[in-house]
Every structure is written in structure tokens, then in C-alpha cells.
Amino acid sequence: MNFNIDNTYELGANEGSSQATGNKYIVLHETTNIGAKANASYFKNNWAKTQTYVQIVMGDGGKIYRVGADGYQAWGAGSYANANSPVQIELARTTDKATFKKDYATFVNFARAKAKQYGIPCVLDGSDNGIKTHKWISENIWGNHTDPVESYLEPFWGITHEQLAHDIAYGIKNVVEPKKVFTNINNVVTVLKGNVKAYATYKLDGSANKTTDIAPGTGWISAGIEMINGKPYYLIGGNIYIPQSITTFKDKVLINSDIPVHAVNLKGEVVGANLNGGSAWKYASVVNVPKVGYCYKIATDMYLPLKYAQGSGYKG
Structure with missing residues (x-):
């Protein structure tokens, strides 16, 4: 071999x-x-x-x-x-x-x-x-x-x-199917209960969906996170996005895994200790890290890839 x-x-x-x-x-x-x-x-x-x-x-x-x-x-x-x-x-x-x-x-x-x-x-x-x-x-x-x-x-x-x-x-002649895989916590995001009748939704190009507003306090399954006009948005339907800023995750991320994951530095290198699955982290901004892609900045020179956040749609 x-x-x-x-x-x-x-x-x-x-x-x-x-x-x-x-x-x-x-x-x-x-x-x-x-x-x-x-x-x-x-x-x-x-x-x-x-x-x-x-x-x-x-x-x-x-x-x-x-x-x-x-x-x-x-x-x-x-x-x-x-x-x-x-x-x-x-x-x-x-x-x-x-x-x-x-x-x-x-x-x-x-x-x-x-x-x-x-x-x-x-x-x-x-x-x-x-x-x-x-x-x-x-x-x-x-x-x-x-x-x-x-x-x-x-x-x-x-x-x-x-x-x-x-x-x-x-030996292994054929690649084995593991008996167990890590599981996602979930990909539900919840809209804030603000003093508004409804929140606007948006398209990937940043324009508003004029007929697809959503009610405060409602929960939505997100299929992914996209950057629109420099901000993270959740995909909740066919070309229907809501800004992370109107959800309960407006200033934090929840690691969407039941096993530890790793953050990276601004060079894209793995850094620090394992971050526990299910743990919540405050973030300051979202940064495009070389070789990794967009990441939440959760500490000085410490970035969490978007795919590990609840609402990313990531399934392992």
C-alpha cells in the first residue's frame, strides 16, 4: 500500500x-x-x-x-x-x-x-x-x-x-462507516421580541423582501449564514434572510456541536484550547480569515469559523 x-x-x-x-x-x-x-x-x-x-x-x-x-x-x-x-x-x-x-x-x-x-x-x-x-x-x-x-x-x-x-x-480495505457521529445541537434561531409589529427579511443581494416580514419572538430553522453588506444573515427560506442582529444571537454565538471545536488566529492557524460544544461566546465582529473564511472574533487573535455557530446549517 x-x-x-x-x-x-x-x-x-x-x-x-x-x-x-x-x-x-x-x-x-x-x-x-x-x-x-x-x-x-x-x-x-x-x-x-x-x-x-x-x-x-x-x-x-x-x-x-x-x-x-x-x-x-x-x-x-x-x-x-x-x-x-x-x-x-x-x-x-x-x-x-x-x-x-x-x-x-x-x-x-x-x-x-x-x-x-x-x-x-x-x-x-x-x-x-x-x-x-x-x-x-x-x-x-x-x-x-x-x-x-x-x-x-x-x-x-x-x-x-x-x-x-x-x-x-x-486492515481496512473499504472506508468504514463510523457507528456514531457528532450531533448538532440544532439550527433554530429566534427573533427578538422587540416592540415592533414585524421584522423585514432580505435577499442575498441585500434588497428587502417586500412581502415576507416575520413576527417578533418567532423561531426559524436556518440553513446557513451568509455575509450581506458586511454583516451575518441567516438563511430561513428560499432567498429569504434575516440579520443576526435581530435574533437572540445578536452579540453571541453558540457552538453547534456536542464535541469540542477549535478557533483559529488571523493567519488561519489553529490556536488555543478546545472550545466546548454548546458553549456560548460573545463576538466583536466578523472577519474574513485567510484559508478559513468568515469567522466570529471571540477574543484577541481568536476567531471561530461561522460553520461552528448555531444557525450555520452545518451537519458535520
Whole structure:
């Protein structure tokens, strides 16, 4: 099986460890945040400061990014595991079902390929050499991690340890259908109860719909958020939009997911800790962030993509 590996974020000749490894384990991790490219870039730029990196980061729809060199120690699982693992793999999170299916298949098949390359059994968390979860390393050697199954695969996508063990043993020929996907909270937006008889609605070109006013206090299912004259509007019907400013979300956003999502900075890079699904955030403005699109500014250099807001119509 051939894999295309992006070497953009590979450590240089004088970066990272120069110590060769033994060939006992392939270690499986998950990043705890969204975006493989962003995580690979973070390792590349911060390995010396954080003393943490791995050989491979994957995600973003089955993409593979190299950071450390195969067969040389990475710093991801404690000194003994690091010294005996020619490859450690980080799986980046996603809230998108199609993306996850590709990520998971690549995660499994790449781990199997590397195990075979180094003469390591394709056995998950057995008592001898093999492919190991970070949780197994923590329980049997050193550490306190529960990734990647308990922290991500099972609670977010229904992939149990038994399922992962089966897939590691036999591989994935066809992209699997996850048993569970993240769910939207809903996409209902509610119009304010202002002292008015009705609120005007608008078309995508910004002109008013003269015969389609809506009553105060009513709720509407929104199919998307569009920017009209520099402001966010909800799509509630065929070319019928209402400004966010006349809804209960006039100055805030509610994250429309039951799992954490990530904000980005003005460069479009993933930043900060996970933002809890269902949490509400005040926003100051809406900004067009390069490579990401329109985002709510929720803090200094911290932007939440519109698709993660209730009313975006996003279904994962």
C-alpha cells in the first residue's frame, strides 16, 4: 500500500533526536485538537521548547505529515517507549464524518504498514511487542494518557478498542462507516421580541423582501449564514434572510456541536484550547480569515469559523 507523505514540516538535520530506536512498538496517539497540518506545524516550530513531537501527524481527510524521522526517537510517550518505537503516530480530530472515515482508514493502514516494515506484530495492546495505544503505554510503562480510543475514537465516533484491535489485525480495505457521529445541537434561531409589529427579511443581494416580514419572538430553522453588506444573515427560506442582529444571537454565538471545536488566529492557524460544544461566546465582529473564511472574533487573535455557530446549517 502506497502512502503520500507531506514533508513540509519535517525536522531538519540538527533538529530533534539523533538517537536510533529499537523496534518494539508503533505508538498510536490523538492530538486532542482539530487539524493535522496545524499540529504538524506546531511540532516543527515548537519541538525544542515543548520537548514534544512525533514522527507522523495525520488527518485532514487522510493526509499524512512527517515531522520526525522514522527509526529515530520521537518525544511522545516517555523515555522507554520513545527509545523502542521507530514510529509514533498522532491522529488529528475532526467534526466531519467524511473526513473522519478517511482519517481512520489511513491511521489504521499506515500503522500496519509501518509495523510490517519494522518487523513488529500487527497486534494491538498485547503483552509483547506490537502496535500500542498511548493508554497502554501509560498503564504498563509510564504516563497518564488515555488516547486515542477513550479520549477520541470511542466517545466521538463509536470506534471501540475491540474495533480498533480488529482493524489493526486485518486492515481496512473499504472506508468504514463510523457507528456514531457528532450531533448538532440544532439550527433554530429566534427573533427578538422587540416592540415592533414585524421584522423585514432580505435577499442575498441585500434588497428587502417586500412581502415576507416575520413576527417578533418567532423561531426559524436556518440553513446557513451568509455575509450581506458586511454583516451575518441567516438563511430561513428560499432567498429569504434575516440579520443576526435581530435574533437572540445578536452579540453571541453558540457552538453547534456536542464535541469540542477549535478557533483559529488571523493567519488561519489553529490556536488555543478546545472550545466546548454548546458553549456560548460573545463576538466583536466578523472577519474574513485567510484559508478559513468568515469567522466570529471571540477574543484577541481568536476567531471561530461561522460553520461552528448555531444557525450555520452545518451537519458535520
